[in-house]
Amino acid sequence: MGLRSGEVARQAGVNVETLRFYERVGILPPPPRRPSGYREYPPETVDLVRFVKRAQELGFSLREIRELLALRDAPQAAAPAVRRLVKQKLEEIDRKIRDLRAMQQALNELLCACRTKRSAACPIIQSLNGDPTLAKRSRRK
Amino acid sequence: MGLRSGEVARQAGVNVETLRFYERVGILPPPPRRPSGYREYPPETVDLVRFVKRAQELGFSLREIRELLALRDAPQAAAPAVRRLVKQKLEEIDRKIRDLRAMQQALNELLCACRTKRSAACPIIQSLNGDPTLAKRSRRK
DNA sequence: ATAGAGTCCGTACCATGGTACGGAGTCAAC
DNA sequence: GTTGACTCCGTACCATGGTACGGACTCTAT
Numbered sequence: 626m627g628l629r630s631g632e633v634a635r636q637a638g639v640n641v642e643t644l645r646f647y648e649r650v651g652i653l654p655p656p657p658r659r660p661s662g663y664r665e666y667p668p669e670t671v672d673l674v675r676f677v678k679r680a681q682e683l684g685f686s687l688r689e690i691r692e693l694l695a696l697r698d699a700p701q702a703a704a705p706a707v708r709r710l711v712k713q714k715l716e717e718i719d720r721k722i723r724d725l726r727a728m729q730q731a732l733n734e735l736l737c738a739c740r741t742k743r744s745a746a747c748p749i750i751q752s753l754n755g756d757p758t759l760a761k762r763s764r765r766k
Numbered sequence: 767m768g769l770r771s772g773e774v775a776r777q778a779g780v781n782v783e784t785l786r787f788y789e790r791v792g793i794l795p796p797p798p799r800r801p802s803g804y805r806e807y808p809p810e811t812v813d814l815v816r817f818v819k820r821a822q823e824l825g826f827s828l829r830e831i832r833e834l835l836a837l838r839d840a841p842q843a844a845a846p847a848v849r850r851l852v853k854q855k856l857e858e859i860d861r862k863i864r865d866l867r868a869m870q871q872a873l874n875e876l877l878c879a880c881r882t883k884r885s886a887a888c889p890i891i892q893s894l895n896g897d898p899t900l901a902k903r904s905r906r907k
Numbered sequence: 908a909t910a911g912a913g914t915c916c917g918t919a920c921c922a923t924g925g926t927a928c929g930g931a932g933t934c935a936a937c
Numbered sequence: 938g939t940t941g942a943c944t945c946c947g948t949a950c951c952a953t954g955g956t957a958c959g960g961a962c963t964c965t966a967t
Contacts, residue, residue: 629964631913641914646955661963662915684869687954708877715873718866725859725866728825732856736849770934772943782944787925802933803945828924 627657627665637674644674651691652677684714768798768806778815785815792832793818825855 634641647653653673656666676697680690689710696707775782788794794814797807817838821831830851837848 629914640956642956643954645916650954659963663963664914681954682869683872684866711873711877715870715877718870718873722863722866722870725825725863728823729856729859729863731824732852732859736852736856770944781926783926784924786946791924800933804933805944822924 626668627659628668628670630664630666633666633670633674636671638678639674647674647677650687652687652694684718685710689714767809768800769809769811771805771807774807774811774815777812779819780815788815788818791828793828793835825859826851830855 628636630641630644634644644653648655653670656664656670659665673694676694677687677690680693681687685693692710693707696710769777771782771785775785785794789796794811797805797811800806814835817835818828818831821834822828826834833851834848837851
C-alpha cells in the first residue's frame with residue numbers, strides 16, 4: 626500500500642527533493658523503508674503535503690505549519706491554539722498591509738511631485754537624498 | 767577630510783560590516799585608502815548610505831537601489847527611468863496588497879466558521895485538510 | 908539478464924540582506 | 938612605547954524554502 630516518493634510528489638504537485646526537504650525539517654514524519662532503503666509513504670502523505678501547500682498559500686511559514694500540523698490531529702482541545710495562530714497571522718497581515726500602504730502613499734507623492742515640478746533635478750531623487758521639502762511622509766521613522 | 771568606516775557607520779546608523787557588504791555588492795564605490803589600507807570615505811558617503819536606507823524603507827531591493835543610484839547623479843534625462851522604477855514598484859505593491867487581502871479573507875472565513883460551528887473537529891484544520899464545505903475561497907489555485 | 912527509470916545519500920548551491928569570527932596590522936593618547 | 942580601540946581581510950554563517958548534482962543502487966518490464 627505504500628507509495629514511493631515519485632508518486633507522492635506527482636500526486637501532491639511537488640518535487641521529490643521537496644519531500645526529502647520536508648522530512649529533514651520535520652514537516653513530514655520519516656516514512657518506513659523497504660529493505661532496499663526506498664521510502665514507503667502511507668497514502669495520506671499526499672493530503673499532508675497538500676495541507677502544507679494550502680497553509681503556505683495562506684501565508685504560513687514552514688515553522689508555523691509545523692505547529693499547525695502538531696495541532697491537526699489533536700482533539701478539540703487544540704482548537705483554541707489553532708485559532709490563536711490564525712489570529713496572529715491576521716494581525717501580521719494587517720501590519721504588512723499598513724506598511725505597504727505607507728510605501729504606496731510615499732511613492733505616489735514622489736511620482737506626483739515628479740509630474741508637476743519639472744525642475745532640473747528629479748524630485749524623487751531629491752527626496753531620497755534627504756530633501757525634506759518633498760514627500761514629508763516618507764521621512765517618518 | 768576622509769572618514770573612517772566606523773565614523774561613517776555611526777553617522778549613517780549602520781554596521782561597519784554593512785559598509786563592506788555594500789561595497790562588495792556594488793552599492794558603495796570603493797573609497798580611497800590610506801597607506802595603511804584603511805578606507806577614507808568622502809563625507810557624502812553618509813548621505814549615500816542614508817539614501818539606501820530610505821529607499822529600502824520604500825520597499826526597494828538592493829538590486830533596484832543600485833539602479834536608482836546609477837540614475838541619481840545623471841541629469842534630467844534620467845527622470846523617466848526613475849519614474850518607471852517607481853511605477854513598477856507601485857504595481858508590485860498593489861499585487862502584494864491584493865494577495866494579502868485574499869489571505870485575510872480566507873483566514874477570516876476560517877475564524878468565523880470556527881466560532882459558529884462548534885464541531886468536534888476544528889473547521890480550520892478541516893479546511894486545510896481539503897474539506898471543500900468550508901472557506902471555498904481558500905481553495906482557489 | 909539487461910536497459911531504463913526511479914531512488915538513495917550527502918552536499919552544495921540559489922537569492923536576500925546582512926552578521927560574526929579571528930588573527931593581524933594600525934592609530935592615537937598617555 | 939605601550940595600551941586599547943579601531944580596521945583590515947577572507948570566510949563562514951544566519952534564516953527562508955527549496956533546487957541541483959553525481960555516483961551508487963534498485964526496481965520493473967521485456
